[in-house]
Amino acid sequence: MNVSEARKRAEDESTEEVVMSLFDNIEKSELNAFITLAKENALKEARRVDRDGAKGALRGIPIALKDCISTKGIETTCGSKILKGYVPPYDAHVVERLRAEGAIIIGKTNMDEFAMGTSTETSHFGPVKNPYDLSRVAGGSSGGSAAAVAGEGVPIALGSDTGGSVRCPASFCGIVGLKPTYGLVSRYGLIAYANSLEQIGPFACNVEDVALLLDVIAGYDPRDSTSMDKKCEYTKELRDDVSDVKIGVPKEFFGEGIDEGVEKAVWDGIKILEDMGASYTDISLPHTRYSLAAYYIIAMSEASSNLARFDGLRYGLRLEKDEDWHTTFSEIRACGFGEEVKRRVLLGTYALSAGYYGKYYLKALKVRTLVKRDFDAALKDVDVLITPTMPFPAFKIGEKTDDPLALYLADVNTVPINLAGVPSISVPCGFVRDLPIGMQIIGRHFDEGRILRTAYTFEQRSGVSC
């Protein structure tokens, strides 16, 4: 159900009916997309809308939120045992904005623990299943949000994207997902994993609804010191026209390991845009080959610092018996964190430790400069870059859990975008072996309008939608 269908149904029947039908879908579903449902509050809010009317760009529209986004009064676990039972005393900036525009929060979606994963298999609450094939992953780390939109009729949802965590599940579930430019959306109230890389981003069935949701959540917020005042009215950018758009196709993103069917679908997509009047050239981003290692070093290092706050003192898991200070914390964290979180915190601690800082962390930060310069140079000559979002369609649940490195390699086309801080959208561009594929459209810093317009034009012509 997209936003205009939800609006029509609310007019024909009632907002309460719309919200109630979603809870029916979710409760019958096998996808495991939600960790917490806010049923009572959502229905109360829906009845209030039916009675008193509502104001705002998202009046009466139900939304699902990834469980790393703080919601006052609604349990927020980040997919982790260590935060089970935690009820935030405040709303994230994006949640304040959603409430002000009349959206109805229906629940908190399942995710990889602390957003560390590409498949939502590291969640303490079990994996999310792919709506197209229940034996496959929904992608990650925002797998619950994507599956709720693709498989349970939820019109819009928010995820967070540190290295592909919105775009990957959008690709695997056949919906639209956007990672905004770093600094466009406030991270206030987003539980931090790797804060120099991550952004909150919208999911929806179509480009128009993604633009509508971005209109609501983007904007300056002094509580996030990296927030920038660069917002536009994105829905106004959606014209069916790409005749002025120059596309660059970076050859490094079509390298080894890319499924042939995926490659073909993306080239067919580029052809559609070319037929619509866009021009394209082959380009090169020469430091792409170093992006994945630099990304993981930076993300793990930041994670080791960010996750130091989970000590069971002010919130979260606490064990019955207290020993001395260090033993108590070490045991709480041993019991509360899952394997992948431990792995990343330990590797991050190692990368930052005496003697290794220069070899790993500092080197990775310098490589980030090189990657950003690649993108800046390429986007001087062309307006957007197009690549496959993921190298392959959704894989089987359990297929990659024994080999962390193999799973990290799946992020090869998404992480360079976070290193460069540029915006990127994944739009459905076809199917391979009955599984959806996403095409990634990357733009200049704060040029979300143009990538949304390119995606919109593509969507009008391609005939692929959810």
Added chain:
Amino acid sequence: MITKRDVEHIGWLARIKLTEEEKSKFAKRFNSILDYFEILDEVDPDVPPAYNISGLMNVFRADVVRDSMSQDDALGNAPKKEGEFFKGPRVV
């Protein structure tokens, strides 16, 4: 080459107690991941590090008193508290 002992030390630095089984498993996995990170040795970039991508530096707020979270809200999620304080384990 990371040994089981190294992993134990990193676990101590990160305040995560590890079982013997975890130490062996992590040591093995860490070596394959760190081997992959060696790819960065191919570049020796003479460029400044990018701590963040926006170029923003030293963003200050005005030094004025603002409302803050109430004590009840701040203590609301504390697993152990005493009066108006968080209760931690003994320090020494």
